[in-house]
Amino acid sequence: MGLFGRDKSAPVPGMGKQSISDLTNMAKQMQEQAMAQAAAFQQASAPPPASADGTTAPAAEVGSMTWARRVMAILAPTEPGFVKRCNCAVCGAPKKLPTTNAYVYCDYCASLCDFDLRRACEGDTAPGPEYAAIVNGAHASMQAAVAAGDRDAYRALQKQVFEAFVANVPNAMSHRARNDAAYREAYVNYMAEGATVRAFDPAAQALEAEMKQRVMSLRYGGNMMAPTVEADSFWPMAETLEKQLALFATLYRSTGVVELDPDHAEHLTTKMGWSGFCQGWLAMLPEDAAAQLLQRAGLTNDYVAIEVETGQPRHCGGCGGEFHALPDAKAVVCDGCGRTVDLGSAEIPCGGCGATMTLPRGADHIACPFCQTDVEQVGIR
Ligand SMILES: [Zn+2]
Ligand SMILES: [Zn+2]
Ligand SMILES: [Zn+2]
Known part of the structure; x- marks a missing residue:
């Protein structure tokens, strides 16, 4: 995360022993x-x-x-159906899909594009x-x-x-x-x-x-x-x-x-x-x-306004959560579990329970989040 000094609770040197009201x-x-x-x-x-x-x-x-x-609600109101306006610094795409976290990741390339205070x-x-x-x-x-x-x-x-x-x-x-x-x-x-x-x-x-x-x-x-x-x-x-x-x-x-x-x-x-x-x-x-x-x-x-109408429903292989993938999107960060999900291939069905899912980046197999059956990416290795 691109933050300065996250140890915000760290003492300010020299101020530890002040007597204060x-x-x-x-x-x-x-x-x-x-x-x-x-x-x-x-x-x-x-x-x-x-x-x-x-x-x-x-x-x-x-x-x-x-x-x-x-104060935030007054000054920066949100309404259901809207998402923070921002463009990805890496691929230039505008943010279209809803977010549930302060860290706003690109719908197309999974880069961090904004922080929602x-x-x-x-x-x-x-x-x-x-x-x-x-x-x-x-x-x-x-x-x-x-x-x-x-x-x-x-x-x-x-x-x-x-x-x-x-x-x-x-x-x-x-x-x-x-x-x-x-x-x-x-x-x-x-x-x-x-x-x-x-x-x-x-x-x-x-x-x-x-x-x-x-x-x-x-x-x-x-x-x-x-x-x-x-x-x-x-x-x-x-x-x-x-x-x-x-x-x-x-x-x-x-x-x-x-x-x-x-x-x-x-x-x-x-x-x-x-x-x-x-x-x-x-x-x-x-x-x-x-x-x-x-x-x-x-x-x-x-x-x-959120634009989900062109999105295809997908399911995160990490947590089972459903999300929408926009046309031409390459990867997204799952809002549910934070894993980056590669969108390059179609969803894979689980041999155990039949649920379909997309594997997280770097994984060629994963335990199904619903039934724990090993789900393998076909065509790899
Ligand atoms: Zn992007
Ligand atoms: Zn997930
Ligand atoms: Zn399963």
Whole structure:
């Protein structure tokens, strides 16, 4: 996934021991949880992880997750029968089929073509105390590794954190990660390398320090259950983020980090950064400021009518789920199980139960998802 710093719960160096008011603390926990839902970029903006006793405010007040969802519903409404407007960066095809995940894959070539912030805000994917403990436990060692100029040690620690993230917050990841160990491993490497490159770059360090200042200068309002951020104290933070994202894009390219992205989605990295930031902060902004933020981030969703009429029903050999394949489509990512399904051949019937299916990419046989009979691709080998 083309995200910056998915370890959004990682502590901001130097901020771990601040004495802060309960209100601020709660606000930070709220943000922490929201960030964890995000496919996100965290180190720039995330406050230090508070001790893991945070709860999600149920009230639909500004500052609650319910509010975040409501804001998204107001600002980026979707209707049944519509899909986020986007074109595939690889094959150019417009998105036509419905999606159920935040990660939007091309209907024709299975490339990642967009990230749907609204969908990402729908689910609750707060990390548990286990993840927080791992992140907190690595904090001091990470700082020491940076101070010692030890990239390898730092990278190894980041890998631990991202491995914990993958294991503990699977819903915040692309559905491709669900049944693909190689994807998960590549993702961990990609994220850890990105974090390492950022941690050791002087310009990135300076911006991180600037962001820390911005976060410290935030003014909070609302109440314990629904903390809010005053908009005029918020915008400087967005400005710093903008600078960070521009720098990271350059950095990721010059250091080859972009090549590690298992989704090969360099075109989405900045958008992912903004998305994570918005997921973290939207909930704490009043509607007008939230609208402004989405505008500035280029995340105001635009939906187009779904076109399924030319699609042929197919069935994923991995999970048995039905999907539609458009004429000339070569591969799709199954929304149900995240496997990439090759559309080059006709569906194969199962000798056991008669169900027909299309095999996932790279598989020449698979256990039928309904009856476990081995289903073999004919004509291969
Ligand atoms: Zn495509
Ligand atoms: Zn499937
Ligand atoms: Zn079967």
